[in-house]
Amino acid sequence: MIKYIKQVVDPVDVADSVICDVCKKEYSFKGEEGMEAQEFQHIRVNGGYGSVFGDGAVWAVDICQHCFKEIMGKYLRDVTPIYSEDLAFKIACDLTEEGRSK
Numbered sequence: 001m002i003k004y005i006k007q008v009v010d011p012v013d014v015a016d017s018v019i020c021d022v023c024k025k026e027y028s029f030k031g032e033e034g035m036e037a038q039e040f041q042h043i044r045v046n047g048g049y050g051s052v053f054g055d056g057a058v059w060a061v062d063i064c065q066h067c068f069k070e071i072m073g074k075y076l077r078d079v080t081p082i083y084s085e086d087l088a089f090k091i092a093c094d095l096t097e098e099g100r101s102k
């Protein structure tokens with residue numbers, strides 16, 4: 001038999017919303033805006049020796065996906081990983097194509 005006791009949990013801070021540092025729009029982590037809040041980029045820059053940001057300085061920005069795309073979109077490269085199942089499928093297709101060409 002298991003005996004149960006009432007456990008009191010200390011209150012903890014839970015993220016409720018996030019504000020874009022560029023457009024200043026606030027997105028709740030709850031409801032329909034939750035997906036938007038999850039797509040935020042949270043960038044931290046740690047300046048090292050010789051950094052333009054200052055040695056030992058730490059800078060941060062929270063930016064919504066829309067502003068991030070608008071500002072950085074033209075510099076982004078698609079580096080979507082090829083999953084092993086996709087790779088196996090591609091190899092199988094290549095082998096099939098190789099067999100047909102002979």
Ligand SMILES: [Zn+2]
Nearest residue numbers: 020023064067
């Ligand atoms: Zn924004």
